[in-house]
Amino acid sequence: MEVETGMFRCPQPSCSIIMRHTLSAVLLSMVLQASGRADPLPNVILMMGDDHGWEETGYHGHPHVKTPVLDEMAASGLRMDRFYAAHPSCSPTRASFLTGRHPNRMGTFAPGWSLRPEEITSAHLLSQAGYHCGHFGKWHVGAVKEGSPTNPGAMGFQEWLSHDNFFELNPSLSRNGGPPEVFRGESSEILIRESIRSIRRSQEMGKPFFFIIWFGSPHEPYSGLPADLALYDDLPAKYSKKVRLTSNETGGPVVRSQGEVLRERYAEITAMDRAIGTLRQHLSAQGLRDNTLLFYCGDNGTSGDAALGFPHRGVKGQMYEGGVLVPGIIEWPARIPKPRTTDFRATTSDLLPTLCAITGQSLPSRPIDGIGLTPMIEDLESQRSKPLCFWEFKTGGLLKSNPTPYIDPQLQKGTTPLAKLQGGKATRDFTNFHQPPITDADSLGPRSIIDGDHKLVIHERRDGKSTIELFDLKTDAAEKNNLAEQKPALVKDLQAKFKTWQQSVLGSLSASDYLK
Numbered sequence: 001m002e003v004e005t006g007m008f009r010c011p012q013p014s015c016s017i018i019m020r021h022t023l024s025a026v027l028l029s030m031v032l033q034a035s036g037r038a039d040p041l042p043n044v045i046l047m048m049g050d051d052h053g054w055e056e057t058g059y060h061g062h063p064h065v066k067t068p069v070l071d072e073m074a075a076s077g078l079r080m081d082r083f084y085a086a087h088p089s090c091s092p093t094r095a096s097f098l099t100g101r102h103p104n105r106m107g108t109f110a111p112g113w114s115l116r117p118e119e120i121t122s123a124h125l126l127s128q129a130g131y132h133c134g135h136f137g138k139w140h141v142g143a144v145k146e147g148s149p150t151n152p153g154a155m156g157f158q159e160w161l162s163h164d165n166f167f168e169l170n171p172s173l174s175r176n177g178g179p180p181e182v183f184r185g186e187s188s189e190i191l192i193r194e195s196i197r198s199i200r201r202s203q204e205m206g207k208p209f210f211f212i213i214w215f216g217s218p219h220e221p222y223s224g225l226p227a228d229l230a231l232y233d234d235l236p237a238k239y240s241k242k243v244r245l246t247s248n249e250t251g252g253p254v255v256r257s258q259g260e261v262l263r264e265r266y267a268e269i270t271a272m273d274r275a276i277g278t279l280r281q282h283l284s285a286q287g288l289r290d291n292t293l294l295f296y297c298g299d300n301g302t303s304g305d306a307a308l309g310f311p312h313r314g315v316k317g318q319m320y321e322g323g324v325l326v327p328g329i330i331e332w333p334a335r336i337p338k339p340r341t342t343d344f345r346a347t348t349s350d351l352l353p354t355l356c357a358i359t360g361q362s363l364p365s366r367p368i369d370g371i372g373l374t375p376m377i378e379d380l381e382s383q384r385s386k387p388l389c390f391w392e393f394k395t396g397g398l399l400k401s402n403p404t405p406y407i408d409p410q411l412q413k414g415t416t417p418l419a420k421l422q423g424g425k426a427t428r429d430f431t432n433f434h435q436p437p438i439t440d441a442d443s444l445g446p447r448s449i450i451d452g453d454h455k456l457v458i459h460e461r462r463d464g465k466s467t468i469e470l471f472d473l474k475t476d477a478a479e480k481n482n483l484a485e486q487k488p489a490l491v492k493d494l495q496a497k498f499k500t501w502q503q504s505v506l507g508s509l510s511a512s513d514y515l516k
Helices: 014-034 068-076 090-099 122-128 187-205 226-230 258-285 348-359 396-400 488-509
Strands: 003-005 008-010 043-049 078-080 132-138 159-163 172-175 209-214 242-246 253-257 292-298 328-331 340-342 388-391 447-451 454-460 466-472
Touching: 043 090, 043 258, 043 348, 068 258, 068 292, 068 328, 090 122, 090 209, 090 348, 122 132, 122 209, 122 348, 132 187, 159 187, 187 209, 187 258, 226 258, 242 258, 253 258, 258 292, 292 348, 388 488, 447 488, 454 488, 466 488
Parallel strands: 043 209, 043 292, 078 340, 132 159, 132 209
Antiparallel strands: 003 008, 078 328, 159 172, 242 253, 292 328, 388 447, 447 454, 454 466
16 A cells, blocks of 8 residues: 655555544644644754763763763753663664654564564654655664665655664765765764755755754764864873774774773764754754754663763663663753753653654554653653653574564665674674564563662573662662662562553564554
8 A cells, every 4th residue: 555645655554544643633733824823843853872871971071071062952952861762772772763662562672673664653744744854874773775664765754864774984875775875074974964955955845854863973883083083182091991892994893992992982972063063053044943853862871892880880781771871952942942951751762752742743543652741841740650661672582483574584684884794794684573472481581660760670590580679760870779678569569560561562562553
């Protein structure tokens, strides 16, 4: 089935679902705007760094990294000091960012696991609200090439300049699914330059714009411009610990001094920060900044090679705060006229329902894990209305069952090369599977729930038993004091809430949502 509306053609059956549930909201919005009783739709730009952890900003007091633009955004907009990635690794978080749903609902279990074609994204919804939608940078939820059922075009974007995974200086990027092209220069600058060109196209069309910009920085392997590297020349002498990462020269693993690694990583963060500044300057010069929602976050916590061990426990890939807590900032002068800092616990899954609320779209008719953040933006709520749940699905049992691929493996093959080799290849392929009948083992894997200020963390041990930890994040943000034995009733209550949510997720994983 093919649905076509205006300039947007959607080849997915899910589009009919979107149309059915958003038509009334769209008509209402049109009537209100025609009568002069509604504000113009805001432009929206959602940005995300790759492996950029909570502490790696100047405004959070980092002792070295320089982020003057993010610091200015935090000082002038809404600084969210308790913003979470929905998962401690990249592809799953990106799936939540696009759909408002936990990644396990669609089988996006780990890096390199794709979305499913039936998923409904914010770009689908905003396209039908009249937005010009573009994606720039890292994709990593399916192949970006033409013909892929999960490339940015299939997921609602009218244009894209994207990479299957991450990239460094002089990246190879695919424009609208075409063969990869090498773009010379600093990668964050390239993405912002392309975004600005697309802003101009949107203005020429008379449309509001919705862009997702997913930077390749600061994911390893690291590289930086000479002027940015020079800002951190003192670090090699300060950090002598050896860390393991990827060699830019060989594409294989290498062991290096952490100080040298940090010098390059922080140079990438500073370059990304500067590129964001270029975008802000353009919005101001064009009179667009006031009614543009500009957002920034990271996709998971700091990677182990770069983590300095403070102020939170854990790193990328772990359920502790250091693995899932990331920078979060919103600038939107028309709706956030005064600077503010909030401890409201928000997450990447909240982005789609927030955009639906802002643009008058109905939520897709399926389980949504995120909540709309407009009450938080308007300073009407200070605490989240439902728990945050995190869960890393154990894929070992699934893979041993010889499952049926959800998408033709040929369509899942990536095309855009990167420095890091995997299995001798410079490109990345993707996977997703039809879920076999659910068993008790499918409920295992590292997991956690945050309800109010309390956080429950569960891990299975090799002896088959579970480690259960309970933390009060208000008094113990570093997760040092396990309160599980002191508060067994609270542990039981949080376990029950998580189990109820988990059963809903497993129902979605079995593809039941797509039948509604």
